[in-house]
Amino acid sequence: MEPIQTCKLCLYPVSHPLGLTLDEEGICSGCRVHEEKDRLDWQERWRNLEDLIRPYRSPSGQTYDCIVPVTGGNDSYFIVHLVKEKLGLNPLLVTYNKYFNTPLGIWNLANLRIQFDCDILVQNVNPNSVKRITRTTLREFGSIYWPCIAGQTVFPVQTAVRYGVPLIVWGAHQGLEQVGMFSHEHEVEMSRRYRKDHDLMGHEADDLLSIFDTLTEDDVWQYRYPPNYDLERVGVRGIYLGNYVRWDPKAQHEEMMRRHGYRTTRFARTFDCYDHVDCYNFMDLHDQLKRYKHGFSKVTDHASREIRHGRLTRDEGLALVSQYEGMPLKHLDKFCDWLGVNVRALNFILDQHRNARFWKQTAPGVWAVSQIEQGEAPHNIETVFGGGGFLANSLLTDADQKKYITVGKGWP
Numbered sequence: 001m002e003p004i005q006t007c008k009l010c011l012y013p014v015s016h017p018l019g020l021t022l023d024e025e026g027i028c029s030g031c032r033v034h035e036e037k038d039r040l041d042w043q044e045r046w047r048n049l050e051d052l053i054r055p056y057r058s059p060s061g062q063t064y065d066c067i068v069p070v071t072g073g074n075d076s077y078f079i080v081h082l083v084k085e086k087l088g089l090n091p092l093l094v095t096y097n098k099y100f101n102t103p104l105g106i107w108n109l110a111n112l113r114i115q116f117d118c119d120i121l122v123q124n125v126n127p128n129s130v131k132r133i134t135r136t137t138l139r140e141f142g143s144i145y146w147p148c149i150a151g152q153t154v155f156p157v158q159t160a161v162r163y164g165v166p167l168i169v170w171g172a173h174q175g176l177e178q179v180g181m182f183s184h185e186h187e188v189e190m191s192r193r194y195r196k197d198h199d200l201m202g203h204e205a206d207d208l209l210s211i212f213d214t215l216t217e218d219d220v221w222q223y224r225y226p227p228n229y230d231l232e233r234v235g236v237r238g239i240y241l242g243n244y245v246r247w248d249p250k251a252q253h254e255e256m257m258r259r260h261g262y263r264t265t266r267f268a269r270t271f272d273c274y275d276h277v278d279c280y281n282f283m284d285l286h287d288q289l290k291r292y293k294h295g296f297s298k299v300t301d302h303a304s305r306e307i308r309h310g311r312l313t314r315d316e317g318l319a320l321v322s323q324y325e326g327m328p329l330k331h332l333d334k335f336c337d338w339l340g341v342n343v344r345a346l347n348f349i350l351d352q353h354r355n356a357r358f359w360k361q362t363a364p365g366v367w368a369v370s371q372i373e374q375g376e377a378p379h380n381i382e383t384v385f386g387g388g389g390f391l392a393n394s395l396l397t398d399a400d401q402k403k404y405i406t407v408g409k410g411w412p
């Protein structure tokens, strides 16, 4: 096990899977790019965005102006708010059903299309294929989320080609926000290459076929990125709003809760109540696998983001990380039930993916993990964010829900 070297300002380790560099002052590339948020002229950048989208407005109003990928969580409300209410575009919303749906996510998605008066297209890949792929990617590279990410990143592009609507509007760029892979001023756009290398851990749909004999053409074709000649024929491009708006998920979510009724919930493994409330696994099993493989989990992402925005000190962030990152999973039984495996067999597979750089088995079934330095005495999140902080609705948190809602009803 190695000691983990981290940024002096935020909590990110140099082993961050998206790649991160420390400068001579020990400050990471993500923190440096974050500093641009207080330096750039955001009014000017917004005008750049207005110029960029102008050619995509449908003159007749008889077709969609753009495609917006959404879920029942994350930044979806804020993105649609900007696209529809601020830019005045008529978007086609698209969502990929990842099957790990919470009642809250189903509700948020139904409310989203009502609040913003938008059409929505839902992709339901047949569950047998999804399960076959999930078993394979879990076993081979410790990911239960490969089909979710592959689907979420490809369905909007396929829809752009099929409907002949070239502009896709995404929220923030993860590589920019977390590790400063690009400057805001690069105005980086969606690419096949980034999707493969970072979103999909280096494995496109067709790679799964050539690597694993457990999958067939029938399983993977829905996850295939459209060919270049189709993308060029339609002129498909995907832009990131985070290049044109000073991105602040906490403030944005709170605005969307007030204005449009976005609903939130508490999680066992992080203090942020806003992200990924649509999924049972993202903050649960997927989060644990992230920690097994990379030595840190989502609470480090959240704490680093809040430190950069000046709402947490580094010590408070460290304390929150040590308070949350080892918390036990709450929804493993639902995953085992859905995939058809037992918990012991699953745990055996999970242990195979503990990265020896961070984990060491000290006795059968007992694991030690490298820790970044400890913070001050743990704070209670209510103290840290007292009053107007991260608010959780108690509605629809579904303590009694025994299974995923694989396909949800639309609320009126």
Ligand SMILES: [Zn+2]
Binding pocket: 007, 008, 009, 010, 011, 012, 027, 028, 029, 030, 031, 032
């Ligand atoms: Zn940093």
